[in-house]
Amino acid sequence: MTSQPQATRAFTDEKLGVGILGAGPVTQAIHLPSLARLRNILEVRHIMDVDASVAESVAARVGATHSTSMEALLGDPAVDIVAICSPHQFHADQVIAACKAGKKAVLCEKPFAMNADEAARISAVSQETGVPIIVGAMHTFDPGWLAAEQNWGDLPEKAHTLRSSIVLPPNARFEDFATEIITRPASGTPDYSDAEVIKNMMRGGIMGLAIHDLPLVRRFTPDFEDIEVLQARHVRLFGYVISLRTGTRTIELRAAMNQTWKPEWTFEAISDNEALRIEFTPSYVHAGSAVATFTRGGETVSYGPFDHNGYEGEWRELAELARGTKQPPSAQTLIDDLTFALVIADATVDSVAAGAHA
C-alpha cells in the first residue's frame, strides 16, 4: 500500500508561504530566526517594507520576494500566512485587509488595535471571512506558560495577588545577539520635564511593554472589567511602577529599561497557599522557553525550560490554524485582552495627567 505514505509526504511537504508586513528589527531578529527553525513547515516568501532597500535586503536573506506595498504582498498567491509587524497605528487596517485578501491565517504583532472601534471592526471581518487571527502576545504561546496552564488547577480563581516585572537592557543589545540588524529606529533623549512626554511614555509602556503580559494577568483576573489604578509612576529611562486593584485582585506592574546587562522577566500569581512564578527568557535572543515554578505546601515543582520560546510557538500555532488542524482563539478573547490593556493605558495616562501619582 503506497497511497498512505505518499499522501502523508505530500501533506508535510506542502510548506505554507509566509509574508511579512514590516521588516524592522522585530522581523529581522525575532521572526526570521524563528522561522528558520521551522523551515520544514513554513517558508518566507514575501517581505514588504516602506523602505525599498530594507525590504530588498531582508528578503534576500531568505530568498523571498520583496515589495514596498501591502497590496503587492496581499496579492501574492504564494503567501498563505500574513504577519503584521508594522508600526502600531497600521495594525488594524492591515489585519482587515489581510482577512479580506483571503489569506489562511494572520499574525498581528501586539497590540492588534489601538481602540475599541478598531477591535470591533477586526472582529466583524474575522467572523465574516473566517480567517483566523492571532495576536503576537508571545508569552501566551510559550511552552513554559502552557505547561503552567496544564498544572495550575484552580489558582486562577484563588489568586489574590498578581505581579508582572520586566527589566531589560535596550533592545539593541539583544537584537545583536540574534542577527545582523540593518536600520534601527532613530532614538533621542526624551524631555522628562514635559508632562506630555511622560504621558506618551506611560501609554507606550502599557501598549508596548506591559501588553506582553496583560493577557496573562487577565487570565487570573475574573473581574478584569472592574479595574482601578492606585498609582502610575514613570521610571527612567523607560518603565513604570503601576498598582492596580479589582474587587478581588491586587495587580502590580513593574518595568525598567536601562543599561543593565541582566534581564528579568517574571509573572507571578499568588494565593493564600499557592504561588506560581514564571521566568521568561528575553525577547530576541531565542533562549528557549520560560520556566514555570509552583510552590505549594512546602513543595516546589518546575516545568521547563523547553527548547523554544513563545515566538516559535506562535508560528507553530499559525501553521496549524492555516491547515485547519486547530481552532483559533475566540475573537472575544482578543478583544477582551485588548480592552483590558486599553483601559489600563487610559487610566494610567489620566492618573499621570492628574499629577497625583506621577
Add this chain to the structure above:
Amino acid sequence: MSPQYTVSATPEAEEAGSVALAVASLPATFGPAEADWADVVVVAGTPGWTADAARTVESGARGVMVINPVPEDTAHLAAAAEAARTAVVLDLRWASSPALVSRIGEPDARDAVRSGLGTAAMLDSVATAAPGTDSNRLLGEHLATLLTVTGMLDGVRVLRIDPTGYTATGRLANGAPFAAQGVLTSARPAGVDIQLYTLDGGVNISVPDPLAAWPAEVRVRGSHGEVLLPTLFESAHRAAWRRLKDHLDAGTLPDDLAGFARLTDLYETLT
C-alpha cells in the same frame, strides 16, 4: 567559665525572639538568669514596649533587648537609657540581619544600596508573611528594613492595606519611585526581597526570617557583572545579641533607638 551576663525573658519575648537559641549561641557571654535579677532583660516589642523597657532600665538592668518592636515614641526610653548608661538593642525581624549592616569594613547591603541611590531608577520590594499576619505590623517591619538600607524614604503613603497585604509607595532621595508590597501567603517562606534598579545595574537583597540562620543574599550588579556578597550564616536574632555583647563589653550605648525614631516618625505620617 560562667557567662559574663545573665539574661531573663518573659515567655512572650522568649518565643518571639527565639531567645534561648540566640543566647545559647553566645555561651561565653550570655546565660540564663537563675535569680530574680538579670543583667539583661528581654522585652517583647508589642504595643507599650517602650514603657516596659523604660521600667527595666530604671530597675538597673545593664542591657535591654527588645524583640521586634512596633513603631512607638522612644524619646522617654532613650533619655532613661542614656541617663542610666543602659544599652538598649532592638532585635528587628529583618532589619537586624547582619547582611544589611555588617561589622565595620565588611561589605553589606546598606553600602551597596547607598552607593546606587544616586542613579536609582526604581526600588521594588516585596515582604512575604503567612496568612493571618497583621498587615499593619508587617508594613512596619518592612519599612524598618527599607530604612535600614536606604537611610530615608520620602512622600510615603499607603495605597491599600487589607487581609491579603498592602502596597505602599514613595520616593527615594533622588526622586525615583519605590514600592513596598506585602503579600500574605503560606506558599512561600516569610522574608523580604528588595530590588534596587539603577541606570546600569542594581542591588538584589533577599532576607529570610530569623527562625534559623538562613543567610540573606545580597547581589550587586554593574557593568563588571554580578557579585554575591559573602554569605553570613547568622540570624537577625543572633546578630542583635552580638551587638549587645559588643556594647556591654565596651561600655558604649547603641544608636538603635535614634534610628528607630525615624521609623516611628514615618509611621505616624501614614496613620
